[in-house]
Every structure is written in C-alpha cells, then in structure tokens.
Amino acid sequence: MAKDLFSVTIFFIVFRETLEAAIIVSVLLGLVEQIIYEDPERLARIKDAQARADPETPGTDNALEKDPSASSDVSSTPELTSGVDDDIVTKRLLRKMRIQIFLGAAIGLLVACGVGAAFIAVWFTQAADLWANTEDLWEGIFSLIASVIIFIMGVTMLKMDRAKAKWRIKLQRAFSGEHVDRNTKAGKWVLFVLPCITVLREGMEAVIFVGGVSLGQQATSIPIAAVVGLICGLIVGYLIYAFASRTTLTVFMVVMTNFILLIGAGLLSKAVWYFESHAFAQIVGSDVDDTGGDGPGSYNVRGSVWHIDCCNPENNFDNSGWSIFAAIFGWTNSATIGSVLSYVFYWIAVMITLVYLKWKEGRTKVFGKESQAGVRRRERQEMLAAQEQEQQRLEETEKEGAREAAPIAEELVQ
C-alpha cells in the first residue's frame, strides 16, 4: 500500500539533503579543476602540502611565476621540471584529488546512513512504544512538528542556488590556509576531510529531520522513500554539476520548494484536524470508534466545512490513491474550519516570510523602505557604477586625447 511503504515527506527531506551534499561535492570538484588549470599558485601550495610530511605547514608566501613549472621547492617536486611530465602529473594529481573527494563523500555518506539507520531503529523499537496506539493527539503533534520542519527546510532550500557561490568562498578560504574552522585547514587531507564532513553534516541533518517527521509515520514507510530520495538527489546533483546553469538550478529549486511547501501546508492542516478529531473523540468516547469510516456520526458536524462519504485517505482498505493525494496536498474528505484555515495560514506565513527575507537580503523594497543589506547593495552598485563611469570617462578622455593627438600627428606628418 502506498501509504505504508512510501512516505512522500521522507522522500523530499532525503532528496533535499542529498542534493545539498551533491552540490557541495560538485563545487569541490569544480574548484579542484579550476585550481589545477587556472590557479597554479594554489596548486603549488597544495602539491607542496601534499608532498610534505607535515600537513600543517601552509604554502609559503613566495610569489610564484605564472608558469606552473616554476616551483619554489624544486627538490621536493622534481618531476615538475619537464613540461610533458608536468601535464601527466597534473592529470594524475587531478585523479588523485577526485578520488579523495569521492572517498571522503562516500565515507561521510556511509557514516551518516549508519547513524541514521541506528537512530531510526532505536526510535522505532524503543521510543515508539510510548505511543504504541498512535492516537489522534500524537499524530497531530507529529504532523505539527513535521510541518514546521518542512517550513524551515522549504524556505532555506530556496537559497540553495546560492550555495555554490557560498561554498566556493568557504572552500577557497580553506585552500588559502585561512582558518574557516578547525576542520578545514589546508592540509594533506583537506580534499578528503571537507566532503566527508559536509556529507556527514547534511546526512545528520537529514537523519534528524527524518526522525522528526517520521514520528507520525509507520516505520515501513521510511526505507524505500529514503533510498529513492537518496538516488534522486544524487542523480539531480550530478545533472546540476554536469549540465545545469545557476538559472536552471533556481528554477529547479523553486519547483521543489513549492512541492515541499504543499506537503507542509497539508501537514499543518492535518495536525489541526487530528487535534480536533482527538477533542471530538474525547467527547464521544468509544462511540466514534464504533461508527468509524465516513458518513454521519464519524465526524463532528460542528465546524465541518465539507464531508464526503468517500475518498478517505485514512481508509486502509480502499483509498485508491487518496492517501498520496493527502500526503502531497493535505487532502481530507472531512475538512473542518480549523483544517481549512490552518492550510490558508500556512501559505500566508510562507508569503510573509519570503517577502521579509527578500527585503532583508536587500532585493526588494517593502512600502518604499530598504533594509540594511539593501542600502549596502545599492551603495555598492552605485560605487561600482561610479567606478565604471570613471573608467569610461578615462577611456573616453584617452580616446579624445588620441583623437586630438591624431590631427596633430597628421599635421606633423604633413
């Protein structure tokens, strides 16, 4: 059954975290290529560091020539003296670096998966007993937690197209030997440690999210969704690395975010529905269980907005796909004023948050007001524009000078 074996929410969470990890790894890969082919200074330093026994020693400040063959430490890298050898060595080095990156990422992933599996196993075998007879109240609380997690995730996901640039800076600084943090010191193992830590971090995040969301879900619904999410995240991550521009990434993130927010709104609506259902069950006692299912008596008519005697996503015997509809869009065949309003308010909260964030990032004005970042951006743009103008002016004066000089020259020639 769809409901029992595939949790859409879990899928999205794992997918999202995998994707972020994939992006970081792809940034690393790109950075390595960039360093090898375009940034010999740093390459040399890396080679230097790799060659040395002591990985703590950062690259020296000696100014290197543009020519990659001109190494400061010839004795430790004798193979770089020949140009042809150098090409081969560079390629070999690139391969070695890539292997390090992938190894790091793989180990990070493995550890994250192990911890995640252990965590979920413990969760479901030990903690799940606490709410063995999953009452509406628990389901409501879990749905509420999940909807909040998804809200935060969805909003942060929208910034993921900027992750590449951010990580580029972070990683560049790491390579530059500046201490971003203790783990990213440039060193022999930097290319191993960085992806490992990153993937581990995203993995743990996923585990916590999955744990939080899975409270209200059956254990059987997690594995397949998680594995599928993982695979999809890797595929999409690779596609982004291989082909996509930032714009396509942005579009992709918009689509994904909308999907995940749809789920979140549905979960909040469901949470409110569960709370109301719990309250009704409190009044009615065992009787509501007797009736069960749909139709009169199965629900509280007070505050009901609609009730249809079919299409019940909770019907475990024949829900004909309504459970998937419910998981993605929050569908219920018995909507209440509370469940409808909470759905609407979730989206209103999304709108307010996004408008605020865009304003705070200085990308829009709200009622003509600018945020700090907005002022900074504007000033910087103005400054850049002024510089550009200055330059143009300078160029023009140069040209003009040339033009003025030309007739003089001609005259001189004549």
Added chain:
Amino acid sequence: MRSAACTLLALLSAASPALAGVKEVWWNVTYVENANPDGLFPRSAVGVNGTWPPPPIVINTTDSLVLHTTNSLSDPLTVHHHGMFFNSTSWMDGAMGVSSCGIPPGESFTYVVPINSSNQHGTYWAHAHSNGQYVDGLRTVLIIQPENETYAYDEEYTITIGDWYHDQHSVLINQFINIANPGGAEPVPSVSQCLSHVRSAKLMHVTRAEAPLMYFSQGESYLPPKEGSSPSGSTAGTGFNENATMSFEPGKTYRLRIANTGAFGGFYFWIDGHDMQIIEADGIETKPYTISQLNIGVAQRYSVLVTAKNDTSSNYAIHAAFDTTMFDTVPDDLNPNATSYIIYDSSSPTVEGTVDEFLSTPDIDLVPINPVPMQPSNANLTVTFEFDTMNDGTNHAVFYGAYNDDSFDSVTYNSPLTPAVMSALTLGDNATTSAAYGPLSFVVDHLQVLDITLRNADTGKHPFHLHGHVMQIVNFAEDYTSDDPALNPPINESQTNPMRRDTVLAPPGGAYTFRIIMDNPGVWFFHCHIEWHLESGLAIQIIEAPLQMQERNSLPSVLNDQCATLGLPYSGNAAGYASVTDLNGLPAGPWVQNNGWHSKAIGAMAGCVLTAVLGMATVVWYALGGHISEAEIEYEERLRIEAKAERGRFFGLAKKVKGLRVRPRTD
C-alpha cells in the same frame, strides 16, 4: 373541575344505552422518594398517591373508567391507556402533543375511557405519555375482565416486567440526544452514572451488578416480598425479582398475564419446568399456542395458561432475561436476568435452569378467537425508518416513504405546537390536508382500509404501537430488499383471520404490513414504544376521518384551557395558524446530513487553492526577482565570514572566555 365534571356527565349520558357502570379512580401523580425496587440504588420515582409501583387497575368490560388525575409533578403530564379505542374521543388518549397539551403542574384532568362501548377485554396498561415520566415510574397494568371467560382457569397472576434505570429520564435523554452520542446508543437499563460519575458519562460504566425488574400482582394489589426478606426503601411493600414469589397448587391451571412496561429493553420470558399456552396477545384472545419461551417487546402483553405440576417436591424459577442484542454495549456488571419464583411448597428446594437459546415469538401465527376477515385496502402508507447522525450532530430517527403515491424524504418527527386532535377539530375543511399537521402526518378518510407497510432499516428490534386500533398483521417480509418471495412475499389477500394486536416487534431488515379499518375518527399515534426512539422522532400521526371528528366534536374545553396555561395554541394548524401552509415557528429538524461537495466546500477549496497558488507565486517571486550576482553572493559571504571571525566562535562567547583567561597575563 367543573368542566371536567360536565364532561363526565355528558359522557355518561352518551354511554347510557349500554348497561354501564363507572369505575372511578383517583390518581395524584407524585414523586416517590427512596424507591429502591432492585435493592441496588434508591432513587426518586414517579408514582401515584405517594406509592410506587402505581396500583394496578382492574375493571369490568361493561364499565367505563374514569381516572381523576392530579399532576403534582413539576412538568406537564398526560396519562395514556394503552390499547384503548376511545371511540371517537381521541383527546382522551393522553398522547402529549397529539391528543392534548398535557396537564399543567398543579392542575387536574379527568380521563374518561369508554371501555363499556369498545368491547375490549384482556391485558392492557396505563402509563404517562409525556416527558418520559413512564420511564421514571408512572406505569401500571390495566386488566379488563370479560363478562364470560373463554378459557377456564383456576387462578390468575399478573407479572409486570420492565427495565429500571437508576438515573432520571431527564438526565438520560440529555445523554441520548447529544452530540456526544452520534451513534445513538440508548441508555442501558439499570446502569447508574449517578454513582460512578464517569467523565463524559459513558454508558458502559457500572459499579455493581444490576438487574431488570419483575414483580407480581393479583387483582389490584401487588404481592408482598417473600417471607424472611426485608427490602429497603419506599417500595418495600412489593416483592421484586428474587423477593417476588407466587404460589402454585398442584394440578391447578393458572392464567399468567405478562406485561412489559419498560422503556427500552425487550425480554425473553420462561418458567423452568413449565410450558405455556398463549391465549391472549395485547387484549386479543387467541387459540391456544404452546410455547416454551416468550419474546416480549416493550408495551406488549401476553396471557398464558400454565398448568401446575402434580407434586410439590420442588419450586421453580421464573425468568425474564433482557434481549441484550438491543443494547449497544452490555456492561460487564449488568445482570440481564430477573428471576422470581413459583412456590409449590416453601420447604422444597428450588430448580433454577437456563435455556440453550432465545426464541422469537411468531405472533403472526397466532389465531384470534373472534375472526375479523381482511378487507381490501384502499389507502397505502409505506414507510422505511432508520437512525442516523443528523446535521446538528445528534442521533435521530427518520422516516421516508410514500403515502398513496406521494413520496416524502427522510424526516424526523417533532410534536406539533397545536395537538393534532385540536387541529383536526378546528381547521374546518382544511383538516383533510395532511400538510397542515406538519411532517409525518397522514390524513385517512372515514372507513377507508389503510395498509401500513413498515420497513425497518435499522439494526435493532422496534416495538411499534398504533393508538386507538388493533392492527391486522397481514404480511411479514424477513428481508424487504429481497427478490426471493420466501423472504419478501407479496400480501396474501385470502387470509380469513389474520392475527391482530396493538404492538408489533419489527425485526431489523424486515417489513410488516398492517391493515387497519378506519372506523375510529381521531388522531392516532403510530410510534416505536421505546421511549428513547419516540423522543428522537420515530413516530407518525394518522389523522383519521377529521370531518367525522368535527361532527362528533365534544372536546372538553378544559383541554383548551390547559394548552393556554402552558402557552400553547389549541386551534389551527400544527403551528397554531388558521392556514394549511403557514407552519412558521413549528419545531422541525434536525435534518439528515447533506454531505458531499456543495458550495461551501467549493468556496473553501477555492480559497485553499488560491492561497496555495499565491504562496507558490511568492516563492517564484522570491527566487527570480532582484537577482543577486555571483560576485555579490561572494562579497556578502566574505562579509559574513569576516563578521563571524570578528565575533569569534559560539556567538563571541569563546573569544570572551579566551579574553578572560588571557587578561591576567596582559595585566
């Protein structure tokens, strides 16, 4: 009082052609405190002249009964003489809201039951037909002795059985018709919430063993508790259940009259070691029908002949076991059996047995002594009833069906403001329009032959009672939805003498067809006798020959005065207007839930979709507008990292700590 006396005189003069005596009975209906018939819980009951149970009424068939009733309760009261014909005086029928408004608290009314002119005898009963007072105790048997007995017997006993609640009806009805009871679980008898005080008043909670009631009477007096027992409370004068005994002498034949005067529970009744011969059902004498147990629904009565054994070596138990299939929940501590005893010799041991299975009583197979042939019917009312959670969240009964090809949708019964009898008498020619009486009212012409086909779409048994008539049981379908003629046979029009009675137990999924000759002008209630169901709308009004009613009009004006006292109209249509159609202010509903996809749902869904679309548009707007270039991102990120480096780790805490550590040295 004067008008009542006038009525009495008028009636007596009207009845004078028959050799009539008058039996006068004075009832002051009062609360009786500390009534504790089952010995389990003392409660306030409704009794007569300060006693409970109310005294049995025994009357000769040639007499008319005059019941002077004073209402000393705090609510209006009516008394209904169950099964009586009243011969065109249906205002004496005592069905509140149908035949009268009720006796206001502190006032009196004199019920005149013209038994002398209705040629009825047998086992009947009288009970309050208002505000559930009969659940609280106002109920007693009414025995009409014939001039000549059909069957010879040596002695007779009357056995009254019934459920007994420990809570007041007013409490129970509030729990029953309540949003907290959408499934319509009826209060289970004798279960006390008073003591357990369980939150949300679950009907399943009991603290002690409970039992239904069984007690005996002979003539107009109840049999005292057996010697040696000392029951408590104001009901100590009567023997109940295990304290109730009747003595049999070897070889004698006894007539036992058994009446279920309960509010809800049906019973299986049997006597250990003795077979029974049914000779009467609901006042209709039948050919002997031997049976080992009786299934007797609320308001049904049977007379059986029992022949005593020829030896006195042992005594025998009499059992009345609740038909627990009617209960939504059977409390663990409920003892569903009431057991009393037949004593041959008080020194002999007692035999107490059980039965292997409960058997229904096929009353359709009984044959009346006085044959009444079938007449072809010329009016047809087909109704199906069921229970459901209504649009206000409470559970109610609804009927749907058709009357003479005019179909009607599911609707629940509400008492009209104007008692239907008064509407019929005051509406003139408009009185023949069914709509004037509110929903579930059907006007039938004088001397028409009405078929009522009653289909039970519910899952329980329902004892249906028609006032003012006996119904010929002309057909029974085990499953009215079936195409199989064995399960759903057509009416056999060639029956010469179908069984007739006033209360029939309708089983789930089945259908009965009753044939009634409309020879008794009046408004007659047709309803389920389970009080909870009556109050949740399982009732129909048959308005029989309203024009003939008007011709025979002699409604005592005190009934109008009592309506006025209670602030109710006593003329015009159901809502009190001299109109057929204007029913403004008539209580109606609740209605069947109209679930599905309606405008409210569409609007709400549109709102949800709109906000979702707006939200998603905001996401798009956020992501796409006001583009930040890579350079800017990098610039901002550098600023951020620098700011972080400036601040130090852990929001600057680490730096501060380090600073503190470092300070002594710098000093």
